[in-house]
Amino acid sequence: MIEKIKGLLKETEEFVVKNVDELEQYRLKYLSKKGEISTLFGDFKNVAPELKKEVGQKINLLKQSAQQKFDELKDYLEDQSDNTEGTDLSRPGEPIELGSRHPISLVKNEIVSIFNKLGFTVDEGPEIEDDWHVFSALNFPPEHPARDMQDTFFIEKEPDILLRTHTSSVQVRVMQNQKPPIRTLLPGRVFRNEAISARAHCIFHQIEGLFVAENVSFADLKQTLMYFAKEMFGEKTQIRLRPSYFPFTEPSAEMDVSCSICAGKGCNVCKYTGWLEILGCGMVDPNVLENCGIDSEKYTGFAFGMGVERIAMLKYQIKDLRLYFENDVRFLRQFKSAY
Numbered sequence: 001m002i003e004k005i006k007g008l009l010k011e012t013e014e015f016v017v018k019n020v021d022e023l024e025q026y027r028l029k030y031l032s033k034k035g036e037i038s039t040l041f042g043d044f045k046n047v048a049p050e051l052k053k054e055v056g057q058k059i060n061l062l063k064q065s066a067q068q069k070f071d072e073l074k075d076y077l078e079d080q081s082d083n084t085e086g087t088d089l090s091r092p093g094e095p096i097e098l099g100s101r102h103p104i105s106l107v108k109n110e111i112v113s114i115f116n117k118l119g120f121t122v123d124e125g126p127e128i129e130d131d132w133h134v135f136s137a138l139n140f141p142p143e144h145p146a147r148d149m150q151d152t153f154f155i156e157k158e159p160d161i162l163l164r165t166h167t168s169s170v171q172v173r174v175m176q177n178q179k180p181p182i183r184t185l186l187p188g189r190v191f192r193n194e195a196i197s198a199r200a201h202c203i204f205h206q207i208e209g210l211f212v213a214e215n216v217s218f219a220d221l222k223q224t225l226m227y228f229a230k231e232m233f234g235e236k237t238q239i240r241l242r243p244s245y246f247p248f249t250e251p252s253a254e255m256d257v258s259c260s261i262c263a264g265k266g267c268n269v270c271k272y273t274g275w276l277e278i279l280g281c282g283m284v285d286p287n288v289l290e291n292c293g294i295d296s297e298k299y300t301g302f303a304f305g306m307g308v309e310r311i312a313m314l315k316y317q318i319k320d321l322r323l324y325f326e327n328d329v330r331f332l333r334q335f336k337s338a339y
């Protein structure tokens with residue numbers, strides 16, 4: 001019997017298969033209920049008691065090894081069928097889907113590149129800020145009602161720490177750390193405690209611009225914004241400045257551009273006024289310059305700030321702000337652009 005086991009061990013080890021039929025023959029011959037190994041187990045009762053231990057172990061080893069061999073043969077055949085045999089190599093490949101940039105990134109990049117041409121660089125600052133950078137340094141006195149204008153997210157345990165409500169906080173950081181002339185753009189995310197709707201969101205993006213040097217005037221501000229408006233919305237675009245108020249600029253203004261959709265004739269996008277409001281601006285308040293360690297007798301500056309979502313809405317005629325944040329690919333894949 002031991003000879004028989006040895007013989008079977010050798011046979012199974014040396015067995016080769018070329019296809020699944022041969023594999024099935026192997027299984028029937030050795031592993032099936034009526035196969036050689038089952039027969040051995042059947043004959044086991046006739047083995048002399050003193051040999052039972054040795055023979056038993058050997059049969060078990062044979063069974064394991066034959067099963068292992070079966071698994072190996074099966075893997076081998078599967079690998080073979082994964083091979084190119086039978087595959088049509090001339091078939092065109094599956095297309096790789098290209099991503100597209102988010103409309104907010106596109107518009108941000110476009111705005112940055114327009115101001116780059118005027119020599120503006122880019123600076124960034126933290127989204128979690130302290131009261132000083134967001135409010136105090138920007139001339140908001142402690143009880144100033146303007147602090148309520150912007151519904152702020154405060155950190156519960158540390159009321160001095162908050163999520164910035166505008167990127168003007170980065171103005172402060174730049175003025176503290178750089179010497180005039182300063183000419184920079186400050187893009188970033190801002191946070192306000194607003195109910196989410198088609199027209200408002202608690203997170204959005206701003207781009208602020210800051211220019212501080214000797215003899216910077218309101219005329220420079222106007223010229224810069226006019227250039228921007230024409231580059232962004234087309235050569236025929238007109239601008240209009242309306243007096244406004246921000247604690248950190250004096251004088252302050254809001255800028256409208258002529259509606260690029262109806263060319264100023266009146267449509268539902270501009271609510272039949274012919275104008276679209278796109279940004280706030282003004283001359284940097286001397287107090288703000290002084291708060292940041294800049295000599296307000298020597299230097300003057302202008303600043304402006306705009307919402308990227310708003311500009312993108314006008315550019316792409318997007319009617320619902322929430323689309324920017326849902327990341328539905330059917331929305332996203334519509335944006336292809338040089339930026």
Ligand code: PHE
Nearest residue numbers: 166168280281282303304305
């Ligand atoms: N920070 C202002 C806002 O969030 C915008 C602004 C920036 C106004 C710079 C004037 C100058 O509304």
